[in-house]
Amino acid sequence: MARSLENVRPSRTHWLITMYAGGGEFCDGFILSIIGVALPLITVSFGMDSTQAGLLGAAALIGMVFGGLIFGYVTDKIGRQKVYLADLAAFVVLSVLQFFATDPWQLIVLRFAMGIAIGADFAIAGTIASEFAPQKSRGPLMVVVVTMWSLGAATAYGVGWAMLSLGPEGWRWMLASSAVPAALILLLRIGTPESPRWLLKKGRTDEAKAVLTQMLGPDADLADVAEDPGVTVRYLDVFRGPYLRRTIFVALFWACQLLPLYAINTYEPAILGSFGLSHGSGTYVGSMVIQIFFVLGSLSGMLMVNRGRRPLLLWSFGISAIPLLVLSLLSSPPAMLVIVLFAVYAVASMSSQCMQVLYPSELFPTGVRATANGVATAFSRVGAMIGTYGAPILLAYSTSAAMFVGAGIAILGCITSFFLAPETNGMTLNEASASVHHPRTGRSPAESPAMLEETQ
Incomplete structure (x- = not known):
């Protein structure tokens, strides 16, 4: 019996x-979060002014765009594996080079x-993981990928x-320490196969078949991996027609998730200190406790991703607004209540x-899947930068x-998702990405000429 990538x-x-x-993702979370602990020491060490400190805190976010x-x-x-x-x-x-920085601008550039x-x-990470994941397991497997970011952030605080x-x-040791997990993951990634979906898109059928045969056995089937070769989606197509709606949706909901999250992650010790958790190392311990809940x-x-992508997003935004709203209304809350609400x-x-x-992986076809992930990453980081710059001013x-502003952003994310979020649960990657009409041809990528002939 033939075995396909989507049904195993x-x-x-x-x-x-x-x-x-x-x-x-672990390394990403570690690198982006360790600066929150290191920044006060760097500011004192170099005698940095507020402008330099702000640039240093946001430099990685700007680079991500x-x-x-x-x-x-x-x-x-050029392919998933090379990047x-x-x-x-x-x-x-770059992690090692940070150790030897002698002035603030060197650190900002690094x-x-x-x-x-x-x-x-x-x-690339979400793209390659999703392109290998079976349909029923894609949601839970992507949860694992994203959880590693949170684990990296928690580890950074520790x-x-x-x-x-x-x-x-x-x-110096804090910033350089990210070289350790990065080197380990680099060694483990060596030998990771190229995505069979990308290989097929490039016409390298024999290589795609070899990858699937190695994974699934000699009865591997390419049928549910191949897309219609007659429809090519290009870079600019993610900004036009029905793909534009999807790009706007992904960028907006992602930015609404990250704006308060990055602000809290970067300035967590200061935020907790403003609520009275400022005794000794209490702010850092509190930060680590909250990171565990992240x-x-x-x-x-x-537990919920396979019950519906859309309701999970709506409930997440709705519920996350409540504790931030409560915190905005309390003048002198007990320390334990602060921790509970942030948890x-x-x-x-x-x-x-x-x-x-x-969503970026399921809503866009193979030819622009990584492009869409990259575009969404870039625009969502604008939200993260706003949070990073705006948080100290508001605080x-x-x-x-x-x-209160954080609660409002969560509500905005809920409203955006209500009007724009599609439901892709239960679909293969090809089905989810083909559920729109192509901006130039007017047909969906699933509607190949052969399929159209069969239906006539």
């Missing part, structure tokens, strides 16, 4: 590909370059807190983070105001 149970190879993709826009497209052109390895190699080199590599990894004992120059929240998506926000908001990988004015 996850094998060891599926899980390894998922974990290796998630390993990159360029990395997503450029390397998503490059990935669709998959190159971005991790960049992590290793963090910007790391952001480019992270943007590339965001575009490592950063432990390295505070190294003194004023401890920030991990648990991300994992909770595994509720962490679980609710992170439960739908897997949609950041699933200086009023912590309650900052929490």
Whole structure:
């Protein structure tokens, strides 16, 4: 009996590909979060002004915009595996170089370059993992990928807190420490096969067959992997016609998820301190506790993702707005209540983070799947930058105001999802991406000439 990529149970190879993709997300979360612990030490060490500190905090996010826009497209052109390895190699080199920085601008440039590599990894990791994942397991497997980001962020806070004992120059070890997980994941990624979907799109049928045969056995079937070769979707098509609606949706909901999340992640110790958790290392311990709930929240998506992509996103935004709204209304809440409310926000908001990988992968065909992931990554980071820049301004004015704005953004995400979010649960990648008409030909990618003839 023929076995196809969409209808099999996850094998060891599926899980390894998922974990290796998630390993990159772990590094992304670690690199982007460790700066939150290191930044106060760097500011003192270099005597940085507020402008330099703000640029350093946001440099990686700015780099991600360029990395997503450029390397998503490059990935669709030259293949998944090449970029998959190159971005991790960049992590290793740039992490080590941060240790030797002698002035703020060197660090800003290095963090910007790391952001480019992270943007590339965001575009490729979810793409390659989703293109190998079976239909029924795609949601849960993508939950694993995204959860690794949360685990990396939590680990960064733990490592950063432990390295505070190294003194004023401890920030060098904090920033350089990301080289360790990056080097390990790079070694593990070596040998990862190229996506059979991409190989077929490029006309390399024999190579695609060989990859599937190695994974599924000699009876592997290419039928549900191949797309209509007569329809080619190009870079600019993600900005026109029905694909434009999908691009706007993915960019908006992702930005609404990240704007409060990045603000809280970057300034978590300061936020907790403003609520009274400022005794000794209490803010860092509180931050680590909340990060644990971010991990648990991300994992909770595994319970709901196959019950519906759309309702998961709606409920996630709706519930995550509540604790932020409550925090905005309380003048002097007890420390434990603050932790509980942030924990509720962490679980609710992170439960739908897997949609950041699933929707761009399911809503766009193979020819622009990484491009769409990259474009969504780029525009969503604009939201993250707004959060990173705006949070200290709002916090200086009023912590309650900052929490109120965060609640409003979550509500905006819920409204956006209500009007724009499609339901792709239960569809293969080809079915989900083919459910729109092509902006130039007027037919969906699934409607090949042969299929049209059969229906006449």
